[in-house]
Amino acid sequence: MKLALFAAASALALSLGSARAETEVVFNFPVAVGGPVTEIIDGYAKAFMAENPGIKVTPVYTGSYQDTIARTLTQIRGNDSPAMAVLLSVDTFTLYDEDVIVALDDLATTDEEKAFLTDFYPAFLANGQVGGKVWSLPFQRSTPVLYWNKAAFAEAGLDPETPPATWEEQVEFAKKLVKKDASGAVTRWGLRIPTSGFPYWLFQGLTTANGVELMNADGNKTNFDDPAVVEALEYLVSLSKEHGVMQEGIIEWGATPQAFFEGESAMMWTTTGNLTNVRNNAPFDFGVAMLPAQKRRGAPTGGGNIFIFNAVDEATQKAAFEFAKFLTSPEMAADWSIKTGYVAVSPAAWETDAMKAYAADFPPATVARDQLEFAVAELSTHENQRVTRVLNDALQAALLGQKEPAAALAEAQAEADRILAAYR
Amino acid sequence: MSGRTPPLEAVAAWALALLWLAPILFAFWAAIHPPEYLTKFDVTAPLTLVNFERAFAAAPFAQYMLNTAILVTGILAAQFVLCTLAAYAFARYEFRGAGVLFSLILVQLMVAPEVLMVENYATIAKLGLVDSLAGVAAPYVASAFGIFLLRQTFRQVPKALEEAAVIEGASTMQVLLRVYVPLAKPVYVAYGLVSVSFHWNNFLWPLVVTSSETTRPVTVGLQVFASVDQGVDWAVISAAALATSAPLLIGFLLFQRAFVQSFMRAGIR
Amino acid sequence: MKRRALIPYLLLAPGFVLLAAFTHWPTILSFWSSLFTTARGRRPSVFVGGENYAAALSDPIVLKVLWNSALYAAVTIPASIALAFVMALWVNDRLPGRGFARLAYFTPTILPMVAAANIWLFFYTPGFGLLDQVLGLFGIPSTNWLGSDQSALWAVMVVAVWKEAGFFMIFYLAAFQAVPPSLGEAARLEGCGRWGYVRRVLIPLVAPTTLFIAVNALINAFRVVDHIFILTGGGPNNATNLLLFHIYETGFKFWDTAGAATLTMILLAILGALAAVQFFLLERRTHYR
Numbered sequence: 001m002k003l004a005l006f007a008a009a010s011a012l013a014l015s016l017g018s019a020r021a022e023t024e025v026v027f028n029f030p031v032a033v034g035g036p037v038t039e040i041i042d043g044y045a046k047a048f049m050a051e052n053p054g055i056k057v058t059p060v061y062t063g064s065y066q067d068t069i070a071r072t073l074t075q076i077r078g079n080d081s082p083a084m085a086v087l088l089s090v091d092t093f094t095l096y097d098e099d100v101i102v103a104l105d106d107l108a109t110t111d112e113e114k115a116f117l118t119d120f121y122p123a124f125l126a127n128g129q130v131g132g133k134v135w136s137l138p139f140q141r142s143t144p145v146l147y148w149n150k151a152a153f154a155e156a157g158l159d160p161e162t163p164p165a166t167w168e169e170q171v172e173f174a175k176k177l178v179k180k181d182a183s184g185a186v187t188r189w190g191l192r193i194p195t196s197g198f199p200y201w202l203f204q205g206l207t208t209a210n211g212v213e214l215m216n217a218d219g220n221k222t223n224f225d226d227p228a229v230v231e232a233l234e235y236l237v238s239l240s241k242e243h244g245v246m247q248e249g250i251i252e253w254g255a256t257p258q259a260f261f262e263g264e265s266a267m268m269w270t271t272t273g274n275l276t277n278v279r280n281n282a283p284f285d286f287g288v289a290m291l292p293a294q295k296r297r298g299a300p301t302g303g304g305n306i307f308i309f310n311a312v313d314e315a316t317q318k319a320a321f322e323f324a325k326f327l328t329s330p331e332m333a334a335d336w337s338i339k340t341g342y343v344a345v346s347p348a349a350w351e352t353d354a355m356k357a358y359a360a361d362f363p364p365a366t367v368a369r370d371q372l373e374f375a376v377a378e379l380s381t382h383e384n385q386r387v388t389r390v391l392n393d394a395l396q397a398a399l400l401g402q403k404e405p406a407a408a409l410a411e412a413q414a415e416a417d418r419i420l421a422a423y424r
Numbered sequence: 425m426s427g428r429t430p431p432l433e434a435v436a437a438w439a440l441a442l443l444w445l446a447p448i449l450f451a452f453w454a455a456i457h458p459p460e461y462l463t464k465f466d467v468t469a470p471l472t473l474v475n476f477e478r479a480f481a482a483a484p485f486a487q488y489m490l491n492t493a494i495l496v497t498g499i500l501a502a503q504f505v506l507c508t509l510a511a512y513a514f515a516r517y518e519f520r521g522a523g524v525l526f527s528l529i530l531v532q533l534m535v536a537p538e539v540l541m542v543e544n545y546a547t548i549a550k551l552g553l554v555d556s557l558a559g560v561a562a563p564y565v566a567s568a569f570g571i572f573l574l575r576q577t578f579r580q581v582p583k584a585l586e587e588a589a590v591i592e593g594a595s596t597m598q599v600l601l602r603v604y605v606p607l608a609k610p611v612y613v614a615y616g617l618v619s620v621s622f623h624w625n626n627f628l629w630p631l632v633v634t635s636s637e638t639t640r641p642v643t644v645g646l647q648v649f650a651s652v653d654q655g656v657d658w659a660v661i662s663a664a665a666l667a668t669s670a671p672l673l674i675g676f677l678l679f680q681r682a683f684v685q686s687f688m689r690a691g692i693r
Numbered sequence: 694m695k696r697r698a699l700i701p702y703l704l705l706a707p708g709f710v711l712l713a714a715f716t717h718w719p720t721i722l723s724f725w726s727s728l729f730t731t732a733r734g735r736r737p738s739v740f741v742g743g744e745n746y747a748a749a750l751s752d753p754i755v756l757k758v759l760w761n762s763a764l765y766a767a768v769t770i771p772a773s774i775a776l777a778f779v780m781a782l783w784v785n786d787r788l789p790g791r792g793f794a795r796l797a798y799f800t801p802t803i804l805p806m807v808a809a810a811n812i813w814l815f816f817y818t819p820g821f822g823l824l825d826q827v828l829g830l831f832g833i834p835s836t837n838w839l840g841s842d843q844s845a846l847w848a849v850m851v852v853a854v855w856k857e858a859g860f861f862m863i864f865y866l867a868a869f870q871a872v873p874p875s876l877g878e879a880a881r882l883e884g885c886g887r888w889g890y891v892r893r894v895l896i897p898l899v900a901p902t903t904l905f906i907a908v909n910a911l912i913n914a915f916r917v918v919d920h921i922f923i924l925t926g927g928g929p930n931n932a933t934n935l936l937l938f939h940i941y942e943t944g945f946k947f948w949d950t951a952g953a954a955t956l957t958m959i960l961l962a963i964l965g966a967l968a969a970v971q972f973f974l975l976e977r978r979t980h981y982r
Contacts, residue, residue, distance in 0.1 A: 429783060429786040429787065429788045429789075430887070433783065434783075434788055434789065437780075437783040437784075437788055437794055438790075438794065440776075440780070440783075440794075440798075441793065441794040441797035441798065442797070444797045444798050444800070444801060444855065444858075444859065445797045445800065446816075446823075447801070447804070447809055447812040447813060447816070447855075448800050448804060450812055450815070450816070450823060451804075451808075451812050454815075462815075463821045463823075463826070506707050506708040506711070507708065509704040509705070509707065509708065510704060510705050510707075510708040510709065512704055513700075513701035513702075513704035513705045514701075514705075517700065517701035517704075519698065519701040519702065522701070525705065525709065528709075528712075528713075528717065529708075529709070529712060531716060531717070532712055532716045533908070533912075533968075534912060534964045534965070534967070534968045535716055535720070535961060535964060536912060536916045537715050537716070538916060538937065539915070539916065539937065539940075539957065539960055539961065539964070540715070540716070540719040540720065540723060540957060541940070541941070541944065542723070542940070542944040542945075542950055542953045542954060542957060543718075543719030543720075543722045543723050543726075543954070543957075544715055544719050545944075545945075546722075547714060547715065547718070547719065562711065562714075562715065563711075563715035565708075565711055566707075566708040566709070566710075566711035566712040566715075568712070571708065596700060621802055621803070621860070624803070624805065625802075625805050625806055625919075627805070627806060627807055627919040627922075628918065628919060628937070628941065631922075632941075632945065642805060643805045643806070643807045643808075643919070644807075646805065646807045646808050646811070647807045647922060647923065650807070650811050650923065651922075651923070656811060656814065656815075658811070658812075658815050661808070661811050661812075662811075662812065664808075665804065665805070665808030665809075665811070665812070668805075668808070669803055669804050669805065669808065672803045673800065673803050673804075676796070676799060676803060677796060680792075680795060680796070680799070683863065684863060684866050684867055684870065685867075685870075687863060687864060687866075687867035688867040688868075688870050688871050
């Protein structure tokens with residue numbers, strides 16, 4: 001319906017327009033529930049078109065990430081390809097294997113453009129690279145951080161201004177934060193690391209800190225059975241089984257902020273995307289910190305990148321690239337970050353005046369930026385969803401006590417090897 | 425036997441009723457109080473409509489409800505037409521292959537379109553119906569259940585009535601519309617209730633097919649709205665769920681007796 | 694006269710074309726694509742014969758999913774039928790406030806599963822969730838209902854029974870109202886107690902209704918996975934993963950159309966076998982035709 005409307009509108013625009021050829025860039029953008037985000041993107045498109053009269057950008061809002069990739073692939077197969085889309089950065093290999101995206105290095109002609117491709121934080125750029133080329137630009141990105149309840153810290157005799165900096169401290173603090181009632185039942189847990197749905201993501205906050213990456217850059221080999229990965233899982237399991245500072249079993253991601261607000265857990269790990277939510281709803285003072293370190297500091301990144309498709313003609317690809325550069329330029333990246341809470345994707349964006357003012361006004365926002373120095377790519381391989389699913393199942397099996405961490409991860413590695421054998 | 429319920433059973437019946445209502449009661453509680461009272465059941469908690477405002481501001485629920493309404497009525501209307509025609513053919517004509525065709529149709533009683541969603545999605549994509557209400561409706565329009573039910577009903581219509589109409593010069597279509605359809609009215613009502621409640625609740629297939637505000641039914645809208653990275657906001661979701669379910673809830677409240685009677689008369693029992 | 698012979702086919706055509714397009718044709722296509730590997734842009738699909746089936750049936754996840762689906766059907770179908778029967782019995786009696794009870798039993802049918810599941814998610818949340826709060830009053834410690842492989846599938850089944858029972862109640866209610874009151878009188882005169890009447894008169898009388906409901910419940914047990922999306926996403930470690938949910942994942946998340954087609958064929962085989970059993974029962978025990 002909407003698409004038809006846009007098509008009609010653009011056809012009208014074309015017929016009314018002068019002899020000047022206009023390139024239309026259809027931009028599939030994942031917006032789950034409409035509202036303010038569509039207005040922001042529409043605004044960016046307008047601003048860009050004012051600067052680039054030969055190009056017409058048509059944003060199409062296509063639901064969740066899942067909806068957007070399904071719709072985009074369907075359009076491409078039906079010879080109705082959009083020019084560009086924002087999709088999960090971890091889908092880069094999937095889209096590469098489907099042979100539907102363009103390497104952006106091939107579109108970057110000038111030295112300036114080539115330099116632009118490397119201006120982003122390396123941790124954000126990493127997920128967009130295959131075979132030494134850049135296939136997508138970071139756009140709406142996030143990273144997990146630790147939130148802590150300052151009131152609970154004070155009550156437990158901890159310094160409310162000092163979050164745990166290491167794994168050891170995390171356990172130590174959490175033990176002090178656990179509160180029990182007369183019957184010995186826990187009324188407040190020390191820590192909450194949600195493990196439902198996609199536990200691999202927060203688990204990467206542990207493996208990275210333990211000095212190991214879960215996969216290689218080619219996305220065809222995983223390291224699930226690496227001793228450092230096993231250690232990380234043993235630590236995660238020990239939080240409830242040994243130290244009793246975290247709820248047993250699988251912990252629901254969706255209920256996590258509410259649990260934090262209710263004081264059910266005194267510390268939580270979740271995405272930076274929750275900053276505004278926590279700021280608006282936590283009935284106590286809270287702090288935001290980098291994930292605690294073990295051998296080093298570390299965290300994964302997450303979120304969506306901009307992709308350009310090879311089914312549209314070269315002029316359209318070029319025009320799409322112009323718009324992608326515009327959206328990820330320092331000024332726009334800063335504006336987008338301030339308006340939405342996503343992490344600004346390039347160091348230059350943090351140097352803009354707007355971003356500096358925002359950081360001064362709301363210091364927790366800078367925690368994510370500081371963590372980026374230590375962050376790595378999100379787990380992403382060929383047949384990505386299937387491989388991450390193998391790891392998710394292994395993590396949950398260990399957390400449920402069905403398997404020992406080492407055995408669970410060894411099996412997961414064998415299964416991942418089987419799936420990825422075709423890509424080596 | 426509609427005797428008086430023994431007291432012990434009456435208590436059990438009431439307890440079960442409360443248990444069954446608990447989720448809706450909780451949704452009411454969550455929807456009309458500020459979020460901080462979500463888990464604290466305090467009778468002095470202040471009342472508010474802010475959750476409804478936030479729900480309708482955050483997502484186009486009015487549009488979703490319109491989509492669902494169009495979808496449900498569109499499917500029902502199309503089902504009535506197609507099933508009536510097919511059922512009439514099976515009930516009143518003898519033709520070659522009738523038995524085979526009827527069993528082929530009955531296959532769909534067991535195999536709902538969403539079971540075949542991967543191939544059906546490919547078909548919908550080829551027809552260019554992805555992300556359209558027509559695409560959501562298409563697989564359900566020819567309903568084996570509807571054909572089966574109406575065939576049973578039409579068969580019970582006395583032949584004499586049809587013959588009388590034919591003598592008066594009525595055409596095939598006129599016979600169908602003037603004799604058969606009016607007599608099957610309770611069946612249409614009962615089937616309509618089943619169909620409406622099915623498509624009102626249907627989720628998986630619309631989830632696969634739709635991806636924009638102008639096509640999503642309420643169920644998919646609620647899911648998209650509920651499963652954001654920021655976690656579940658129960659106060660707002662409860663408000664949205666109640667507001668979007670209210671029309672059907674009130675409808676049932678008003679017509680429940682008529683529904684049950686139509687089932688009775690339709691022989692769906 | 695030739696024209697008249699065409700009429701039934703013309704009447705059938707629109708319905709049959711649609712039915713064939715969305716039931717028969719995709720069944721054939723599913724079978725066909727289950728014999729090949731999934732095509733990716735950079736690798737064409739290859740004929741592999743029965744390999745996909747061998748792989749699926751030796752995949753521990755698929756086996757787990759099949760077991761879950763069987764257990765789910767075996768528990769939710771009888772449970773919701775039994776509850777529906779009892780509910781209908783109660784609201785058919787002169788129960789004080791029966792209009793209210795009837796509405797209470799029926800509301801879950803109207804509240805979309807997706808909305809209801811979100812509320813159940815809150816009920817099941819450990820610690821501050823409603824169930825834990827209530828059980829806490831009786832000194833029962835907090836339980837991670839959805840986060841433990843012991844309880845997650847059962848928690849999901851409770852939601853399914855809650856959702857379905859009220860809908861089936863309506864059919865029983867209609868059936869009960871068609872039972873002549875004289876039968877109740879006769880039973881009473883013969884000194885038949887309330888439950889004796891239910892057991893010896895009512896249950897046999899409404900057997901066709903029970904069968905009708907059972908067919909519906911069976912179809913729904915394999916068809917409705919909406920609550921899985923909200924409550925567990927098939928977790929923890931596939932403890933609540935049901936066949937249709939797994940088909941969705943395989944087809945639309947892993948983009949493995951061949952794998953999804955294979956699973957679809959397995960589901961169709963199960964449904965076919967169950968349909969055969971039902972047909973046998975229908976022929977023998979009821980008078981539908």
